């Protein structure tokens with residue numbers, strides 16, 4: 001049973017009504033002038049790495065092993081030194097397919113809301129310092145720009161190269177003068193999961209998105225990576241960057257005057273075996289969530305800077321377990337500032353600063369009234385014997401909207417008769433480790449509105465066609 005409901009504070013409801021009215025007027029006023037520019041919308045499937053339709057699906061893995069994997073990746077994606085180097089996108093959870101070039105070549109990319117640049121491995125793989133050919137093993141054939149009629153290198157003086165200027169600092173464009181080729185390097189933080197990087201040419205290429213009978217082609221600035229490292233297991237060919245920088249796909253797809261907006265609807269684990277019930281991501285005007293009585297919104301805040309400045313930063317005010325409300329900002333290091341948690345589709349679990357997590361854990365132990373058992377994943381998580389568990393209503397209170405999290409997503413069955421909480425203790429007490437993970441985003445249509453600086457939520461059965 002999936003039950004999810006929204007409760008608004010009266011004040012925010014009024015605010016919401018006014019915003020909706022404002023929007024309606026805005027839409028009515030601008031519809032005629034925008035019609036030409038914003039007709040195109042794009043849709044892609046989001047394939048969970050552990051779903052049977054994923055190229056990375058390993059049927060020999062048990063549920064416990066998959067859970068342990070997503071737990072470790074969640075830890076890898078959240079760390080106190082996130083501010084110094086970007087995390088490897090290969091720890092992400094969703095991949096997508098699209099085509100690039102003429103003739104089109106299929107690309108399998110990790111979808112990353114923490115990356116600005118979209119890049120893919122390209123031949124020739126150049127010698128790096130050690131004179132080793134550097135491309136990692138990927139599932140699909142490598143893209144060769146020499147075989148594409150539409151590929152075009154960009155120079156440092158071009159407007160497109162300037163799109164990299166406000167990218168997160170992990171991305172290094174290398175430009176001394178205008179005629180020089182626009183190139184890039186992105187180094188990802190070394191983590192238990194992976195050491196990785198990509199470097200190459202910034203280029204313009206035709207991207208083709210296929211959604212059923214709809215085939216849309218669009219010119220995109222991307223990184224053609226000739227020097228890449230991504231560990232030793234077979235990987236996706238690159239990254240689809242969805243962060244907030246100018247070079248992000250969400251901004252590029254809106255360059256014709258369309259809405260800088262994307263939304264996704266993530267299906268629950270039990271729906272994943274059904275390939276018709278794929279999670280989807282949409283861009284542009286058809287992606288817009290609401291307005292409507294059940295749509296709630298929270299303001300999108302500036303990221304705190306450093307490598308996280310283009311992340312989707314929102315303000316969490318507290319979490320309730322049953323009637324017991326824990327104030328998020330009362331933890332010592334979570335200063336009373338706006339923007340204290342990142343919404344990320346690529347991290348499975350919700351990671352919370354350590355002292356707040358500890359208080360939440362106590363409340364969950366008390367609220368479930370169940371027997372705590374050792375974590376079968378050996379990751380020190382909060383696990384219970386399934387038999388006599390009482391599921392308390394857990395509510396995440398974001399500024400302006402309260403999200404009731406479903407039991408299915410807050411307690412996950414990891415082994416026979418054992419359920420574990422999907423909240424994770426952060427490696428430090430800094431709010432910069434905090435991530436609202438994808439498990440808690442399932443069956444909610446979530447819209448990221450970069451024009452109006454807000455995130456919209458609408459409870460939805462994501463397995464149903466929308």
Ligand SMILES: *[C@@H]1O[C@H](CO)[C@@H](O)[C@H](O)[C@H]1NC(C)=O
Nearest residue numbers: 145146151152153181183201
């Ligand atoms: C793009 O630039 C690279 C070097 O930066 C060069 O090797 C390659 O031939 C160029 N490709 C095209 C199609 O101009």
Ligand SMILES: *[C@@H]1O[C@H](CO)[C@@H](O)[C@H](O)[C@H]1NC(C)=O
Nearest residue numbers: 322323324362363366367368
């Ligand atoms: C424990 O849970 C009950 C409700 O089940 C609540 O009334 C009580 O305040 C909680 N106590 C603590 C210490 O969290």
